[in-house]
């Protein structure tokens with residue numbers, strides 16, 4: 001599907017700063033997407049920008065979710081029962097296990113997520129600078145590559161560390177349940193591999209509540225059978241938690257890359273003399289998944305290298321944030337100085 005970009009009057013909220021609580025409603029009308037025959041209300045630049053980000057996320061998120069879930073399922077299948085039991089007895093995962101996980105994440109980022117981020121950046125750059133046809137955005141020479149490399153390494157480290165912390169917390173907590181043996185604890189850990197610490201704790205609470213409910217409903221059930229049934233339910237819950245987390249990561253990472261692409265391309269075009277001084281304005285994703293956290297920053301305008309009031313240069317401001325930025329050229333490019341070596345249009 002192709003977007004039809006229409007140059008339209010600037011929306012009135014651009015340029016006003018931080019108007020708390022003002023509701024700006026719009027729908028993703030068919031005028032933003034594809035065929036404009038029989039178009040109804042015209043879309044503003046800001047609406048087009050937000051609709052483009054949303055459309056990109058809708059198209060790319062499912063794939064990223066599948067990659068993440070596939071990685072976690074692989075990790076769950078790869079760990080042996082003896083290794084899980086060892087973790088329960090020693091209180092944490094072995095160094096060798098952490099290294100294995102780090103390698104899994106490294107593979108996930110290098111082979112799958114990073115190329116997708118690059119795609120997000122290239123698309124955002126193209127959309128951002130389509131009114132400057134002479135400007136050629138090249139992600140391989142722009143700041144995009146260093147962002148991808150640095151952020152990719154951070155993500156690998158964070159995912160591995162979070163996993164270690166989650167398992168450690170779970171093992172520490174299950175140590176209090178004396179009725180449960182090391183063997184059955186080991187079985188509880190496998191499905192939570194890939195969850196965060198709060199998620200792993202929630203899963204364990206769910207397991208305990210379920211176990212009690214089963215024993216209450218069936219007073220003559222053996223402990224072993226009751227535990228097996230509760231474990232089964234907890235594993236199903238873990239699968240839902242895993243999808244939720246994957247969705248969160250996918251959206252946050254893709255929205256970050258997309259916004260980085262638009263911002264980086266604008267800076268790049270400025271540096272090369274295609275665009276003059278710009279201001280950036282925060283656009284809140286105001287749809288069925290309203291970005292409540294960003295309500296206060298909606299419509300806030302800043303200079304290119306100035307932070308928004310939420311403490312970031314560009315969205316996202318929080319996990320799953322789907323806000324975007326509108327850029328407005330407020331001064332013409334500085335005329336070329338002879339012999340400065342900068343190529344200008």
Ligand SMILES: [Zn+2]
Pocket residue numbers: 284285291293294315316317318321322323
């Ligand atoms: Zn937001």
